[in-house]
Amino acid sequence: MKTPRLLIILLFTLLTLTACAPKADVDIRGEWAYTMIGTNGNTWDEGTITFSGSPEEGTYLQINIYKVDYDGTYTVSGTAIKLNDYESWKGEVTDANTMSGTWPQEDGGTGTFTATRK
Numbered sequence: 001m002k003t004p005r006l007l008i009i010l011l012f013t014l015l016t017l018t019a020c021a022p023k024a025d026v027d028i029r030g031e032w033a034y035t036m037i038g039t040n041g042n043t044w045d046e047g048t049i050t051f052s053g054s055p056e057e058g059t060y061l062q063i064n065i066y067k068v069d070y071d072g073t074y075t076v077s078g079t080a081i082k083l084n085d086y087e088s089w090k091g092e093v094t095d096a097n098t099m100s101g102t103w104p105q106e107d108g109g110t111g112t113f114t115a116t117r118k
Contacts, residue, residue, distance in 0.1 A: 024076035026093045034062075034115040036103055040093035044111055046118065062087065089113055 011118040028051045036044040047064040051074060060083060072085025081099055083089040091101015097117040104110045 010027050013025060023078070024093075025079050026076070027055040028074075028076060028081065028093060028099070029053065029055065029058070031118045032099070032115040033118050036113045038109060038111040049115065056084055056098055060087075 031048055031050045033046070034049050035046040038044040045064050047062065049060055049062040051060050052058050053074075055076060057073065057075045060072055062072075062076050064070070071086060072083055074081060074083050076082075076093065079093045081089070081091050081093055081101070087103060089101055089103045091099055091113065093099045098115070100112065100114045102111070103113050105106040
């Protein structure tokens with residue numbers, strides 16, 4: 001008799017954990033135009049960034065103004081977005097077509113970014 005009860009408890013726990021997993025409020029997949037502004041107010045970089053994967057996580061391909069490609073991973077939880085690997089942007093997805101936040105880099109650059117869906 002303990003086996004069915006244990007199975008029910010395990011299924012309930014699994015369903016509860018699945019329901020509590022972070023969800024993205026907005027699906028960011030697709031191509032976006034971005035601009036990075038340094039703390040001095042000057043444009044640091046601009047270009048496109050394409051997100052692929054699920055609404056909650058996946059990979060990105062960034063092509064900057066100099067046609068240099070960078071790639072990495074992203075995560076979205078609610079409206080919070082984080083880019084990992086080459087870029088380490090942290091920000092908020094304001095709506096289906098707008099996001100903004102901050103970016104620090106290993107080379108000492110830092111500032112803000114904005115991106116709009118293309």
